[in-house]
Amino acid sequence: MSIFPASKEETDELKDLFQGICEWCDREYPSSSLVLHFIVRDDGNEQAGPQSPDPQKQFLLLCSACHTDLHKIPLPYHLQKDLMRARPQALRKAIREIFGYKLAPYEPPGDFDLAEIYEECFSLRSLDLFRAGG
Ligand SMILES: [Zn+2]
Numbered sequence: 774m775s776i777f778p779a780s781k782e783e784t785d786e787l788k789d790l791f792q793g794i795c796e797w798c799d800r801e802y803p804s805s806s807l808v809l810h811f812i813v814r815d816d817g818n819e820q821a822g823p824q825s826p827d828p829q830k831q832f833l834l835l836c837s838a839c840h841t842d843l844h845k846i847p848l849p850y851h852l853q854k855d856l857m858r859a860r861p862q863a864l865r866k867a868i869r870e871i872f873g874y875k876l877a878p879y880e881p882p883g884d885f886d887l888a889e890i891y892e893e894c895f896s897l898r899s900l901d902l903f904r905a906g907g
């Protein structure tokens with residue numbers, strides 16, 4: 774999932790969660806001076822979507838001055854990732870909750886057992902034969 778564009782409610786909840794503190798300069802700002810910065814992939818292709826489905830890996834909350842600088846420099850992807858990595862576990866969890874994202878263990882899709890299906894067909898057939906009096 775992509776959290777962008779985040780709704781006004783989601784954005785406000787994030788600003789509350791970070792207590793108005795810019796993740797780069799660590800200073801407190803009124804919520805109107807804070808912006809959500811969309812983490813851009815290594816290839817710089819924003820259209821390709823987020824690097825991770827996890828909402829807390831898709832943005833930085835920055836004051837407008839830091840946000841402008843980040844785009845001007847621009848700050849390499851791995852340094853943006855370092856900023857996100859500094860977040861405490863409880864904060865990550867709270868971010869995921871805002872966007873209703875659940876970390877799920879990986880399950881391979883379409884996992885079925887052919888032998889089991891064969892066995893099931895076979896036993897149904899035997900049952901039919903039995904009913905038919907054969
Ligand atoms: Zn800042």
Ligand SMILES: [Zn+2]
Pocket residue numbers: 809810811840844
């Ligand atoms: Zn940005």
